[in-house]
Amino acid sequence: MTNPLDLPFDADEMLAGLRPWIETESPTFDPVAVNRMMDLVQHELAALGAITERIPGRMGCGDSVRATMPHPKMGQGGILLLGHMDTVHPVGTLTKLPFKRDGNICYGPGLMDMxxxxxxYLDALRKLMAAGVETPLPVTVLFTPDEEIGTPSTRELIETEAKRHDYILVPEPARPDGGAVIGRYAIARFDLQTRGKPSHAGWQLAEGRSAIARMAKAVGQIEGMTTDDCTFSLGVFHAGQWVNCVSSVCDAEVLSMAKTQELLDEGVSRMMALNDDSGDVIMEVRRGVTRPVWEPDQPGTMAMLSLAQEIAGELGIEITGASAGGGSDGNFTGALGIPTLDSIGVRGKDLHTLNEHIFVDSLVERAKLAAALYCRLGA
Structure with a gap:
């Protein structure tokens, strides 16, 4: 059998294949754009001989693509490759952050995440198939459109699919030290709205009750609740249309991260306690989507990490394992107790910014890791 570590991976070839993916911008809130990305990847999967399914989007999100890779046991449970194709970068970001290589760094929106x-991980399958290597377990691929907003429309799809499989691979970007994620903190989202009383800001200012002013006071209060183990961040703020009008409505969104379920429950209680209709301006807090705590050190996941570390040793690199903040769809599969190895994708820096980039040498490194994982899981 061909050693998967000897497969002919080539960074230049991979970057050429990645370029159209990156230049097909796919922000979550633009389902038409996301679906263009799904068109592209579905075509590539079909070209590999996979049986592909297009799962229609809902809740205003784009479609998902599920692909069953060729295998004597295709359609049965085995390994699930789980990733999202949506990004946080709006269409047009390429003008500020074009796909560009500079030595060992390559830039582009969504290139690192994810x-x-x-x-x-798809190229690893491509090379294995070209070499005639049959993996011990069949592989299913599921690409989704809404991870960046908490996976409101595809959580059920992910959990249902994951339950059919023995192992879950989530190629989110590697941790800063190049390590994998073997557990994740809980993530809770909240939708806030303040409602006041409008008035003309120049003629009858005293008659108005500003929803903006009330929400502004809440920002410091909410972010002031942050500790090392439970954080709160108000990241979206929408209000006002006319500067000469006292704003009567203000909307905001808050993200909270907690290291344990107990801390999450406490954080949720503190946020919900901000509901207030006693004054001239009403504060309403509604709970949004939540990612459950994925407890670390589960035996199946630790066995996957041990295998990845064995492979890494053969590659001359080190892969550590740790819990992490920043939710992913691995929260769902890990919380279900299904062996899950997360953040085993490329190495890079500055995801979610206009300096998002990867280290080019991590492409071949991670492709070899992927190929070996496919060949050794279930062997």
Missing amino acids: KGGNYV
């Missing part, structure tokens, strides 16, 4: 990892 199109680079998705491509690498």
Whole structure:
């Protein structure tokens, strides 16, 4: 059998394949754009001989693509490659952050989070098939459109699919030290609205009750609740249309991260306690989507990490394992107790910014890791 570590991976070839993925911008809130990305990846999967399914989007989100890779046991449970194709970068970001290589660095919106990892793990399947290597377990691929907003429309799809499989691979970007994620903190989202009383800001200012002013006071209060183990961040703020009008409505969104379920429950209680209709301006707090705590050190996941570390040793690199903040769809599969190895994708820096980039040498490194995982899981 061909050693998967000897497969002919080539960084230049991989970057050429990645370029159209990155230049097909796919922000979550633009389902038409996301679906263009799904068109692209569905075509590539079909070209590999996979049986592909297009699962229609809902809740205003784009479609998902599920692909069953060729295998004597295709359709049965085995390994699930789980990734998202949506990004946080709006269409047009390419003008500020074009796909560009500079030595060992390559830039592009969504390249680190997480199109680079998705491509690498798909390329590993491509090379294995070209070499005639049959993996011990069949592989199913599921790419989704809404991870960046908490996976409101595809959580049930992910959990249902994951339950059919023995192992879950989530090629989110590697941790800063290049390590994998073997557990994740809980993430809770909240939708806030203040409602006041409008008035003309110049003629009858005293008659108005500003929803903006009330929400502004809440920002410091909410972010002031942050501790090392439970954080709160108000990241979206929408209000006002006319500067000469006292704003009567203000909307905001808050993200909370907690290291344990107990801390999450406490954080949720503190947020919900901000509901207040006693004054001239009403504060309403509604709970949004939540990612459950994925407890670390589960035996199946630790066995996957041990295998990845064995492979890494053969590659001359080190892969650590740790819990992490920043939710992913691995929260769902890990919380279900299904062996899950997360953040095994490319190495890079500055995801979610206009300096998002990957380290080019991580492409071949991670492709070899992926190929070996496919060949050794279930062997």
